[in-house]
Amino acid sequence: MLRTLFLLLAATLLPAQPPSNWQAATTLPGLDMKGLTLAQQKVVLTILRDSTCPCGCPMQLAQCRVEDPACSQSLTLATLVLEAAAANKTAPEIRKILADSPLVKAGTQRDRILLDPVSINILGAPFKGPANAKITIVEFSDFQCPFCVKAIPQLDALLKAFPNDVRLVYKQFPLDTHSQAALASRASLAAHAQGKFWPLHDKMYANSRAINRQTVLDWAKEFGLDMPKFTKVFDAPETQAAVARDLADGSRAGVNATPTIYINGKKYQGALDIAKLSPIIANELKGK
Incomplete structure (x- = not known):
């Protein structure tokens, strides 16, 4: 009983872990955006913040990069988006490139018995x-x-x-x-x-x-x-x-x-x- 009370008290005194705040992050693990213009960086971050990672986690790509930087799928797709932006692709073009990538397509077919x-x-x-x-x-x-x-x-x-x-x-x-x-x-x-x-x-x-x-x-x-x-x-x-x-x-x-x-x-x-x-x-x- 005393041990339980001690643990409860300790939990109230310890500072809570701050949220990752991936929605406001301007840099992402494994992604070097130094060669992009500010406008291009904004496009990349916007797309990564509202695109779901296909690895099976419930996170967006930007969130997955911040909270699970070991995820190879989010890194691959984030790099794909960055490279498209560096090639002066427009936001709609980049979104299409992302949607057409094998990783994203495979993620959309996970529940199917027969794939394409x-x-x-x-x-x-x-x-x-x-x-x-x-x-x-x-x-x-x-x-x-x-x-x-x-x-x-x-x-x-x-x-x-x-x-x-x-x-x-x-x-x-x-x-x-x-x-x-x-x-x-x-x-x-x-x-x-x-x-x-x-x-x-x-x-x-x-x-x-x-x-x-x-x-x-x-x-x-x-x-x-x-x-x-x-x-x-x-x-x-x-x-x-x-x-x-x-x-x-x-x-x-x-x-x-x-x-x-x-x-x-x-x-x-x-x-x-x-x-x-x-x-x-x-x-x-x-x-x-």
Whole structure:
């Protein structure tokens, strides 16, 4: 009881934290406006004070810069506004540039199951299902990702439910947090060069914790692969570069976790569950 009274008394005696007063701030963390005219600075500050940060916080861009200076999205967008002002863009032009930026567009689509379509290069990538399928699902995945392991039976069930209409394309997205994922990606491409991508794919996902160079070589031998050819492709700089290209393709498309799938180029933001995916595929087939 005495401790509670002491804390209450201390709270009344301690000075309250002053508000950030971001609405009156003329400088913002991470933003150098020295090269702008006073009129340009005013335009920048006005736009940042009345534009919402898309990072998910309830703040305006200027407020986010002041109260959460570590936010990379508010910094990126504030810099975009500053650069537009420095290029002598008018306030309406700057607002349009801001609205058209990928970060702002992504923020407006956060609650959608399917986002707007993007272009993804799938030339030469392994796939299963009809080559001329009406629906192409592109999966960015990591061979040591436990969530990717759980997604496999769901995606396989989807292919069985729509055998003539859906194909699944695999794209590499090994995460740095998984020590053998990049090695597994190279191994899968070496198997793909001999037409054995999916057998090794299934084996590695079924034994994701056991993946290392020796086990991968043993599995490749088990599937009857030409081992000198396999090892050559496995260790080739070109194969490492191919994995890097898939990673770059994923990053451009908006992949930030695995597994991530795109349905005819549209990023899917729901559960990877056949009960959720089947009606979406049916709607896509109807052109909805």
